[in-house]
Amino acid sequence: MKYCTPSIALTFAATLFGSGFAAAQTVMDGGGALDPAKLEGLFPARAYSPYAGRNFPDRPFFGDTHLHTEISMDAGAAGARLSPADAYQFAKGKELTASSGQQARLSRPLDFLVVADHSDNMGFFPKLLAGDPSMLADPTGRKWYNLIQSGQGAEAAMDIVTQFAAGTFPDALMLAPDTPAYKSTWEDIIDAAEEANDPGIFTAFIGYEWTSLVAPGSNMHRNIIYRDGGDVARQVLPYTTQAPYGSNNPRDLWDWMENYEAKTGGDILAIAHNGNLSNGIMFPVIESFDGKPVDLAYAQTRAKWEPLYENTQMKGDGEAHPFLSPNDEFANFETWDKGNLNVSAAKTPEMLQYEYSREALKNGILLQDKLGVNPYKFGVIGSTDSHTGLATASEDNFFGKVSSMEPSAERTSTVFMKTDIATIMEWEVGAAGLASVWATDNTREAIFDAMARRETYATTGTRLTIRFFGAWDFAAADALSRTPAQIGYTKGVPMGTDLGPRAGDGAPTFLVAALKDPIGANLDRVQIVKGWVDATGKTQEKVFDVVWSDAETRQPASDGKVPAVGSTVDVKAATFTNDIGAPELITVWTDPEFDPALRAFYYARVLEIPTPRWPAYDAVFYDLALAEDVRVELQERGYTSPIWYEPQG
Structure with a gap:
């Protein structure tokens, strides 16, 4: 076996690693440790790693x-x-x-x-x-x-x-x-x-x-x-x-x-x-x-x-x-x-x-x-x-x-x-x-x-993941990000907080993302529930379907409601399949009925596809014939803490 001489090896390394190798040498002090002074101006202000400097709940x-x-x-x-x-x-x-x-x-x-x-x-x-x-x-x-x-x-x-x-x-x-x-x-x-x-x-x-x-x-x-x-x-x-x-x-x-x-x-x-x-x-x-x-x-x-x-x-x-x-x-x-x-x-x-x-x-x-x-x-x-x-x-x-x-x-x-x-x-x-x-x-x-800052959500037993942010300038492209929380915390506020002062003449925008429980059911839909007190002093509410699975075939009806997702539940076997629904759902939604003069709250509700309820599992395990009124199916769900809008002044 032939070996390179030191000069040949260094030349080869410089060719292979290029300027990056040289740059790495320039940031070291005489003892071989990083010299902070030599880092100044060497790299862009924004880190290449999208996770560097992250200090929000992840x-x-x-x-x-x-x-x-x-x-x-x-x-x-x-x-x-x-x-x-x-x-x-x-x-x-x-x-x-x-x-x-x-x-x-x-x-x-x-x-x-x-x-x-x-x-x-x-x-x-x-x-x-x-x-x-x-x-x-x-x-x-x-x-x-x-x-x-x-x-x-x-x-x-x-x-x-x-x-x-x-x-x-x-x-x-x-x-x-x-x-x-x-x-x-x-x-x-x-x-x-x-x-x-x-x-x-x-x-x-x-x-x-x-x-x-x-x-x-x-x-x-x-x-x-x-x-x-x-x-x-x-x-x-x-x-x-x-x-x-x-x-x-x-x-x-x-x-x-x-x-x-x-x-x-x-x-x-x-x-x-x-x-x-x-x-x-x-x-x-x-x-x-x-x-x-x-x-x-x-x-x-x-x-x-x-x-x-x-x-x-x-x-x-x-x-x-x-x-x-x-x-x-x-x-x-x-x-x-x-x-x-x-x-x-x-x-x-x-x-x-x-x-x-x-x-x-x-x-x-x-x-x-x-x-x-x-x-x-x-x-x-x-x-x-x-x-x-x-x-x-x-x-x-x-x-x-x-x-x-x-x-x-x-x-x-x-x-x-x-x-x-x-x-x-x-x-x-x-x-x-x-x-x-x-x-x-x-x-x-x-x-x-x-808990004290209310950055929490409730589930009915499933371990699905839900992110919910409010802002004045979320864009549709923000829903394409694989790091939505980075955008959410940078541009807006998380669940449990007040939306800051209104920017311009726009309506509030919300970034909502849901990911299924890894061993659970697919997702049916994400809804945003809005509540407010109208100009006459009466309380009002409205539930909006904002993103749902199988959107190509499940079009909203004339009343705006999205059809039911269907069910794959086999009650006799207490099983279901994830042939319907989606593993994740994400969207940016803008309130189409926003009135800047009225206080309001918004929270997300995420529904899974139907799955067996616990009596169905009992019936299979114990070989039971259940009474007709026993509920054997349900749609598990999660509810986020609200985001509140306060009018200026």
């Missing part, structure tokens, strides 16, 4: 902000035997034995989890289950203990919830926050989150649910999430609804949150539970349930402490209702509208406008016109509200709302709740949902901060 993190374990008294009574530590391990992807004795595992780990056990009576159920003499000395405690021991835990759980809601829960069985049993339970919850938290890999938030029920059982619950670690969170005990330690009034909760931050220097936020079971009191317009006016102080305080709303979960979808949105063919989705939380009071039509997020967003603009502040300027997330310790939101992996509803051949024909008002079957419980957060890192700080 991925969605999926999680659950509303999970209960055996510590919650209703969950424990209904059979939950998994602890907060178990719940975090399951969310991280570990296979566990469920409370019913079956093996369970997620298809993919979650990115974050909040174990949100009820703050009221923390520590009660473990003492009851253990047969603590102080619990069994009370006749009601003895009755519940006997029901649980005889396999009738669901009945005990219902009685516990009913008595708690009615204010008849025995005082002898209540554990006040200053008792040793309560304090040690809170310490256990904090310790479980601290142990599970793995910055950059998995975020375990400290949190709890403040379980306000306004008699006779209207739901005003909030989930409290801490940005803080245990050293800060344990300085103040959770807020409850028990007098004199707490209250069922959100105004008092907000005062407690203010005091917590003042005392500890920490950061917390509240997420209102989906309001479809509040019987008209979740989003007041004139006065709240306590008779106090919805005034400027109310608007400012609620907007400060509640940046997010739980748009969907197992007990129904909270985005829209067909009574309120008769022109929206997709409004009737997983609707629960028979009554309040424990179905102790019937639902009436006039209650609905104060329960659903779309109506609240419209009423928020109405209140802003009146008060100067919008109390309902919230972003959205989804979560499960599972009481099993298992955050299962997938239709093919659904472990029920409570542990007595874990997979069995009977659950599709079993009553979930029955009163003189109405009956709810277990098959009506939805396998939902997930919170998706656009954050820079998988840490408590980054995810919490994204």
Whole structure:
């Protein structure tokens, strides 16, 4: 073998690498390291790499902000035997034995989890289950203990919830926050989150649910999430609804949150539970349930402490209702509208406008016109509200709302709740949902901060990806980019924010992009929902189909509506195919009916093609013949946080 002499080798290298090789030599200092001074003027101001210098959130993190374990008294009574530590391990992807004795595992780990056990009576159920003499000395405690021991835990759980809601829960069985049993339970919850938290890999938030029920059982619950670690969170005990330690009034909760931050220097936020079971009191317009006016102080305080709303979960979808949105063919989705939380009071039509997020967003603009502040300027997330310790939101992996509803051949024909008002079957419980957060890192700080700025979206359990930006000058060509977020953040604002001052005479433009769940269904369509208050002071809404699959064959009808995408669902086999729909959809849309004088909000709703609902999977697994009224098909979806337009001046 012949070798080149050094001079020949250098000549060859210079020829091969050209000026680039020479340039590389000129930026080095005498020690062979880069010399910043020599870089000046050498390259264009704009980096060749489109990702260089990127500092915006570049991925969605999926999680659950509303999970209960055996510590919650209703969950424990209904059979939950998994602890907060178990719940975090399951969310991280570990296979566990469920409370019913079956093996369970997620298809993919979650990115974050909040174990949100009820703050009221923390520590009660473990003492009851253990047969603590102080619990069994009370006749009601003895009755519940006997029901649980005889396999009738669901009945005990219902009685516990009913008595708690009615204010008849025995005082002898209540554990006040200053008792040793309560304090040690809170310490256990904090310790479980601290142990599970793995910055950059998995975020375990400290949190709890403040379980306000306004008699006779209207739901005003909030989930409290801490940005803080245990050293800060344990300085103040959770807020409850028990007098004199707490209250069922959100105004008092907000005062407690203010005091917590003042005392500890920490950061917390509240997420209102989906309001479809509040019987008209979740989003007041004139006065709240306590008779106090919805005034400027109310608007400012609620907007400060509640940046997010739980748009969907197992007990129904909270985005829209067909009574309120008769022109929206997709409004009737997983609707629960028979009554309040424990179905102790019937639902009436006039209650609905104060329960659903779309109506609240419209009423928020109405209140802003009146008060100067919008109390309902919230972003959205989804979560499960599972009481099993298992955050299962997938239709093919659904472990029920409570542990007595874990997979069995009977659950599709079993009553979930029955009163003189109405009956709810277990098959009506939805396998939902997930919170998706656009954050820079998988840490408590980054995810919490994204929640606080409302850069979030809700899904009904799917892990589809949605980007939504607003600007005054998006162009059609922007939808051709493979880096739409770069354009979105550069030219506009992301979901959850206000659109800046109007530029020129144009209408707002929106860049929306959706990508299917990698192991899920194709996409049907992307819609933009607009809400506003017209010149006469009436709230208005309109749903626009802005981009959809198979556009060549699916042309809008005379009313502007795009035809249904069809269905590939084989109910008997509980399968579907992705022969229809699209893996991704992206477009730039301009509001064709824009009035610069009127406040408005816009959010994106993304629908997947039809897929089997969880009872269809049960029917195949257990070889069941389902009743005709059991829903076996659905269109999963995602909802973004809104973008708000404010008129100048």
